[in-house]
Amino acid sequence: MSSTELPGVRAANAAVAPKVATVRVAEGEELRSARLPGLTLTVRSRPPARSGLAPALYVHGLGGSSQNWSALMLLLEDILDGEAVDLPGFGDSPPPDDGDYSLTGHARALIRYLDAAGRGPVHLLGNSLGGAVSTRVAAVRPDLVRTLTLVSPALPELRVQRSAVPTALMALPGVAPLFSRLTKDWTAEQRTKGVMALCYGDPSRVDDEALRHAVEEMERRIRLPYFWDAMTRSARGIVDAYTLGGQHGLWRQAERVLAPTLLVYGGRDQLVSYRMARKAAAAFRDSRLLTLPEAGHVAMMEYPETVAQAFRELLNDYDRS
8 A cells, every 4th residue: 555645735743553454455446545634544546447537536434444435436437537535543544633533524534635635526425424424525615526426325314213223322432342342252254244234235145255355354443443432433423413403414514515416225224214315305406316125225335336327327417517
């Protein structure tokens, strides 16, 4: 993995947490570190098929990483100059110096990266937590966003699904350390299969090779000294964002988004309710809706071809407008 200091930006002085294992890089992908003051982001990319392609930025969800977008990035490499970022404290990005894992903190990290890299405006794609963060970026900095694609975005729900309650409880003080102690004897494979059962509409769609890679990544992450802190504080950031009203409320910000928006919802999503799809379609002023009845929370991983085709249609309409 190369290390790149963005033009005009000084390298951060904060110590980076020690690497416990090598992060997997799929064939054709590259990793680099983008250093900003007080912040270091790992960026995964594929060399563009040709020069002049529109830039894109992919943003993962809670507990995920840039690897969540590898399949979709590959399918769209002929039309996008794509980058997938590891949010602070996730994937291979170390924690931020200020310990800010709020939705605003994550959004600020993306904005700072895009401003420093000079890649905006980008096609911005986000899943779950990354969808909420991307919504905030698109609302407050419309100059940085060409189109917005949200896969099961973590937008506030009045009635949270029962299956999503344990994730929400992680935001409470003391819950994460307790869970860590209770599950200390779980193997990485047990943890991985548990996450897949929660996030996939049909976990049996995951082949043996993909499962092996996911287990290896889980083994790596669970050894990171800041793993539970990043999870807990980011979960708390989502819960806190749900309680905000006024102009900072996520639904109010969704109404402010000017970029053409593709919304993707899974009928078997256990974390973001399928019933929120129509509410979201009404909130985003220039939106289109893709519903996948058999998909779970990570449609871009379960049905990447379908999501890629929907994005191509969005891009074609954007280019014609």
